Amino acid sequence: MADNICSGNGAVSLFEGFMDAFVDASDLVDYFKAVWYPRIGVWIAASKTLPLASHETCAAMEFYHRQLKLRLLNEKDTEVYRRADWLVHKLGTKVHAYFWLDEYSEKEHFARYKKEEWKSGLNSWRKSLTIPDSDVSIEGRCAKVTSQLDRDKVHVVWNPGSQFALCDCSWSEMGNLCEHVLKVMKVCRDKGSNDEMSVSMSKFRRALIGTLHYPPHDSLARDHAVSLALFVQMQLSPAISSKEQVPSGV
Known part of the structure; x- marks a missing residue:
């Protein structure tokens, strides 16, 4: 249901089918009617129009936020919480720097990195x-x-x-x-069990098509946007066409 709506292929009727499928779960139905029914129109409009990051990007952002929170909460000097500028300095120097050090392939050569408090592993x-x-x-x-x-x-x-x-x-x-x-x-x-493009890719493709059909008014921005859109479209077209040619059931 959510995939169809975000891809622009669904509407309120999908919610009605969802309610029928969970008719026996009275608590869920009551919660859905009370919280989400009044917001369905706004939710559908936002899901169809707003961009959606890929799962790779979402996983990186989620992991980054979690590491910032953990390392900040492990701060032994509580004075850092008393002033906003100290907090920003802490996040922008020590915490942020150690997070990107985790991404460096030669990180094990740094003696300070061996401290367990800075090891974060993979997202x-x-x-x-x-x-x-x-x-x-x-x-x-x-x-x-x-x-x-x-x-x-x-x-x-x-x-x-x-x-x-x-x-x-x-x-x-x-x-x-x-x-x-x-x-x-x-x-x-x-x-090939999921022939549809991901929601993020579908939205990205729609944005490219929109750029080609409705380019920006500024000439420099327009030329750059159109050339970039054409380049990406040329890269995507072979992959999309080959996927569409694969017979169902293969």
Whole structure:
């Protein structure tokens, strides 16, 4: 439902079907009617028009925010919280610098980096790249992913292939993007079980087409925008056309 609305292919009728599907869950239906029914029009309009970042970008932003919060809360000098300029200085120098040091391939050569408080590891997107395809199995409307930490444990992902999939792992249940959902999305797209473009790619393509049809008034900005849009469209067209030519069921 959310995929269709964000892609511009759905409307209020999808919500009615959603309500019918969950008619037995009275608490959910009551909550939905009380909170979301009055905002459906605004939500649909925003979902259709506003840009949507890719999951790779969302995972990086989520991870960055979490690391900032953790490192700030671990600050031993409580005086840093007393003044806004001290807080900004702390975030912009020490905390921010150590976050980007984590991305540096030669980071282990820095003696100060070995302090455990600064080690952050990989974000959810990068963790998903370490999961082998053999650890993912899709069974009907759900997928199962073998845990990389405990091989005897299996995580279940509902609505596989969708950008709005859910996982039963603790990280996902806290409202975060987990590596299991991201891995299942990649597997579904590689196998061709999800023929539609991602919502973020669909919105990006629509923005490019809009730039070509309605270029900016400023001549310099117009020339740059149109040339960039044409270049990206040329890069996307072969991938999109080849995907459309793949027979269904392959």
